[in-house]
Amino acid sequence: MSRKLHLNLFVHGRGHHETAWRHPASTRRALTDIDYYRELARTAEKGLFDSLFLADALAVGDEVSHAAKGGLEPITTLAAVAGATERIGLIGTVSTTYTEPYNLARQFASLDHISHGRAGWNIVTSWVPGAGPNFGYDHQIEHGERYERAYDFLDAVTKLWDSWADDAVLDDREGGRYADTSRVKKINHAGPYHKVAGPLNVPRSPQGRPVYVQAGSSTAGRRFAAQYAEAVFTAHLEKATAVAFYADLKGQAVGLGRRADQILVLPGISAVIGSTEAEAKRLQRDLDELSDPKVGLERLSGRFGGHDFSHLDLDKVLTLADLPDPATVQTAQSRAHVIAALVEREKPTLRQLLHSLAGARGHFAMAGTPEQVADLIEDWFRSGAADGFNVMPPILPALLETFIDEVVPLLQKRGLFRTEYEADTLRGHYGLERPGSQFFDAPEAHAPAA
Structure with a gap:
């Protein structure tokens, strides 16, 4: 069977462009309206997507005055979405830094049972500034310690x-x-950070456990992903870095005794799609012109651990000297490296950088026709840069519907994407093996001889 592309829908507010909430094509539903998420999931399922993904943040930043924030908590949301869908995988974000193992295990085992085997866990270590004090810490826990935990x-x-x-x-x-x-x-x-007696009070779930998803791309993040992750969401602004990341991560996983096909790499893509390239670029400009520099500066500051960029002129051409060293950042090191590489490569003004990040926060963003989007997806897929993509529509639901109506058929015609679901579980969609228990043999091995 030929290798097939994987597509995940990343739901973020009313779209991944920071101004999507203001655009007339975006939903007018509240971010706390469960029917909004159900409708998006059903749309993605109609498009035969492998999965739907909800991120999470454990603090509200100052940009909430000019940016749509405050959506629903992922696990309860996905449990509600499960009843409105049948096949699409459901991936929720929960932190290893500010959650107890027992609570998380109960929640995801329950979600896997509720969805009949469609649950995935996006494993994060919570880099967002302000998260620590919300959980009784008077400081941000450092990057290295978060991974040890x-x-x-x-x-x-x-x-x-x-x-x-x-x-x-x-x-x-x-x-x-x-x-x-x-x-x-x-x-x-009895570990260095957690002591848990067990057993869990929820029986083993249909997939054995949820699919392990991870998004850290720093050195520590890659090492962690190579050991545990079964799908990796990653951010790259050019194909060359995506190819290098793909080879390095798969190589590390194989070095740990894993099979390369049991860890999928899914870079983010945020595509503004128009019937012509000029139409797509006009829509991109419309979105950028709605942006507020204060929101962009707040986001950029967050990526660099709270560094203050407000003293810089918006039309100043940036150099690496204007940024903190990404290696010293205690929040999202991988994203800080991506931004620094962009500054070094393209030498944008601060305003241009903020517009670039407004579209997809450091993920690959483009504006073009359905054919151009499909061409890029095929190129990265065939070039060893990706096993599929984390699809991040700039405007929801409009550009998700355009992607499904216009891009997906092109991918199917090229033999890259499924024309019907072939499995009922998230592991089945991803081609992942069901893990056995480290404590028990399989039921057939345990059963008495006939």
């Missing part, structure tokens, strides 16, 4: 999902036995 967290939470064998629930009414307790195990995890 994440390793301990993943060890604990994976044990919890493995603490029930697949056949532990007997539900034997006649015999009076509900569960085989020999197939349920305390985990007694």
Whole structure:
């Protein structure tokens, strides 16, 4: 069977352009209206997308006065979306820094049961400034320590999902036995950051555990992804860096004894689509002209750990000297490196940089025709830069509908994308194996001989 492209819908506010909420083509629904998310999920499912993804932030920045913020919490939202859809995967973001393993394990096991095996967990270490004080910390936890916590967290939470064998629930009414307790195990995890007795109080879910998704691209993030991630959302502004990242991550995973096809790389793409290139570029300009420099400066500051850029003239041509060294940033190091590389390569003014980041916050953004979008997707896919894409429509739902109506058929005609669903679970869509339990053999191996 030939290799097939994977497409994930990344839902962000009313669209990934920071001014989408003001554009007449964006939804007028409140960001707290569950029907908005249900409709987007059904649209993406109509387009045969592998999955829908909800990000999360654990603090509200000052830009909320001029940017649409304050959406619903991901896990409860996806549980509601599960009942309105049948096949599309459901990926939610939850932090390893400010969450307990037991609570997270219960929530995702429940979501996987509710959705009949469509749950994915986007693993984050919460770089957003202001998150720490919301959870009792008087400071931002440093980048290195956040990843140390994440390793301990993943060890604990994976044990919890493995603490029930697949056949532990007997539900034997006649015999009076509900569960085989020999197939349920305390985990007694005692790590440097977390102590968890277990077992989990939710039986093993359809996928065994949710699909592990991760988005960090720093050195520490790649090392973590190579060990744990099954899908990686990543940001690249040019194909060359995407190819290098793809090869490095797959190589690290293989070096750890994993198969390269069991870790998917999905760069972000935010495409303004028009019937002509000129029409697409006009729409891009319309969006950019609605932007507020204060919002852009707040976002740029956040990417660099709170650094103040307000003293710079908006029409100043930037150099690397105007940015903090990305290696010293304790928030999102990978995104800081992407921005620094853009400044070094293109030498934009501050205003131009803010417009560039307004479109997709450091992900690849373009404006063009459906054919141009499909050409780029095919080129990156065939060039070893991607296994698929994290689709980030600048305006929702309008440009999602355009992508599905105009771009998806081109990808199908070229034999790159499915024409119907071939699986019912997220693991099935992604071509991932179902993990066994580290504590129990498979039910067929445990069953007595006939």
